[in-house]
Amino acid sequence: MGNADSPTLKRSLTLKYVVFFGLAFMAPKTFFSTYGVAVQSTNGMLPTAYAIALVVMLFTAYSYAQLVKAFPKAGAAYTFTQKSISPHIGFIVGWTIIIDYMFSPMISSLLVGIALKAYFPSIPMFVWILSFIVIMTTVNILGIKFAANLNMYLLLLQILLFALFFILTMKGLLAGKGAGTLFSTAPFFDSEIPLPALLSVVPILCFTFLGFDAVTALSEETKNPAKTLPKAIYSITLIGGFLYIAGSYFAQLIYPEFQSFKNPESAYLEIAMYIGGNIFTSIFVAIGLTAGFASAVASGTSASRILYAMGRENVLPKKIFGYLSPKYRTPVFNILIVGVIALSALFLNLTTAVSLINFGALFAFFFVNLAVVAHYYFRKKQRSFQGTIRYLIIPLIGAALIGLFFIKLDKHSLMLGGIWLLTGFVYLLNLTKMFRQPPPELAFEEA
Template identity: 60%
Template sequence: MDNESGKLKRSLGLRHVVFFGLAFMAPGTVFDTYGVAAFQSNGMIAIGYMIALFVMLFTAYSYAQLVKEFPSAGAAYSFAQKAMNPHLGFLVGWAILLDYMLSPMISALLLGISLTAYFPAVPMFVWIILFVIVITTVNILGIKFAANFNTFIFLLSLVAFVLFVIYAIKFLLNGGGVGTTFSILPFHDKEVQFSGLMGVVPILCFTYLGFDAITALSEETKNPTKTIPKAIFIIPLTGSVLYITATYLLQLVYPDIRSFVDPQSVQYNIFYLIGGIFLKTVFVGTGIFASTISAVASGSSASRIMYAMGRGNVLPKKIFGYISPKFHTPVYNILIVGLVALSALFFNLTAATSLINFGAFFAFAFVNISVISHFYIKKRNRSFKGVIKYLIIPAIGAIFIFSLWLNLGWHSFLLGGIWLMIGFIYLVNQTKMFKRPPEEVFSEASEL
């Protein structure tokens, strides 16, 4: 891990890693996506999250298996590179960069839109620039500082969530909504078509993106082969408790889903209904917090993926492989992520979201396949237990993710395909028409 500039520092424990992943997931997005998802499916979003969790746990399992074997900062990039093929590994890393690099930009754009609505006299570009400066500074100051910052902000968001639960229960007990706190409506409704429910599962799966990002912190985590796998499961399970609780109460409070005037902002109507301007204001503030911690987490992950590529000379090492001796962070990469986030000044939100979905699902599919390639094919773990662990479970995960990937819109495939083509052209040039493999990413496995 040593290089001419410095090295990453192991300073993160299980608590830091879990909160870091939860920050990336930004559980508060459950409120932002609820209206659209509920309107499209006519309800039962709580059971939809259970289905989404079931789907994502297969991929979480594959990440956990691979991080034990390859605990490096490259995450999906390193997994596919070492388990399958160096060239394919580069393309997988190139794809997942879409997720990590564009997430801060989306956070900046959403925050800019929100604050401009409340302070119309202040131009949106001012909020976006200030936001990018803050998240870039936090990430440069060190991973421990960033993790503690994310933990603090996430706990504030959790307080807002508890307030919502209290106000919702009080509203229901006073006869509002369905008039009861116990109902099977969010889990079973004969008027809801199963096909309609399954149609929104990709949207719900999107809210789980983040459990994977912590694998990029392997070289900054104490005892990563034990800590990271635990966190990989704790994060989606914890998020699911919040998601299911929130959507259960949202549907009971406002059961007439078809009356939504604007599904994208219905959550603020519900907050005002049960808690007045106080609760609505609290959640506007929470949205700012969620955008901040999600951008810090995704920016950290993106910079570590680029560092892994730079360290191995897959990307120019002097820039991408540089670690600040003072802060022990890949400063140049963090600055690059900040510059990409500034594209929120002119980028289209729909296009950016499409790219993130494309990149994440593409990489997830190959992470599942990497388990089969490494453990079942290369290491020949083909006992009865091995077949289940290293063939059946990851194969199911790959099929689930590939199905979600195929259901993405044409924007995703057009823009994602262009991004992959750029990466492919760079790879062809870097490997001299595949006459030599990309440089191997150095593994610290021997040091762990």
């Protein structure tokens, strides 16, 4: 683990900061960016689809909360599966989850580039993308507390946006706009829509919840992680779920003609113009940019911590990936690597990046649910009636739901994810001399 003088991650985060960090990673404002496409693909039953996604995510959030009590260390899903199931599976899960965190800042960079190019057509998109990545990388190098403070203010702007949206929508509905009522079951239920059609959209919505899992990568920087992180995990999932269900409910009531959007990808701007005119639309665009920034800082932090966890024990080359800056106590090289990967926003499209993220998240979630069974039910022999429900039945339901959505991923996701997985497997074969020796494990003492 290195000598006592080597720098360590610093325990400075309280529950409030961790919840803000997870919500910032989630970027609730992204809900609006995806609203038009999502409402059309659910045929107007988006609040129900979000409610189903919330239930599915709560099962997996439960599994994360159980495991973070047992293993309060940096490394998240990688550490959980490696310690509970096997070092080889842990490595493969770590390998797939890396693409999630690595490509999240790239997606934020791309979304910011697209938005600013539309707003300032004369300035090339690459200028915005490069500036954005440089600022994001600098903030992450300056330290976790600095990033957490900044994210808190940026997130409060997003919460303010939702509040304004709810107020203006209610005002419009009471004035007779849209459905003309605050209460209706129409957004939740339509007897004409078959359940399978609705369920096929849920996997896409699950990724708007990514963020509850990201905070487990901050275990070594959180005060009393075994108590703080489970509370944070549930809070983030429930707050996100509430904002998405309420947001989609009111958006459908104020604008029932969801098939008539000029461009589904920017439908939220049509709704903003309809309920609040030019001023509200401008506020919407401005806060959208801060949301992209907050999400990129949070996902960049998580990615660098997971690389650090793998580098510290030579799973990845330690000299680079296991290095901490003595001054800032942050994994500087990893943060720079995440920044370089984010540059792929200059030539990758959104569909490809999102496909990779979908694959990585569901793959990791599936094994985290199984890790609860392996650790508590088999290893710790928690097999009383209560133990069987908590450590066998609930996580198995979680794994089954995630498995169901995994097979519903589009061909694009499965193909790209499969190639990444195969690459990781080949690297593992090399690392373990054809499985003749175990892969290096994360040491488990406090640094």
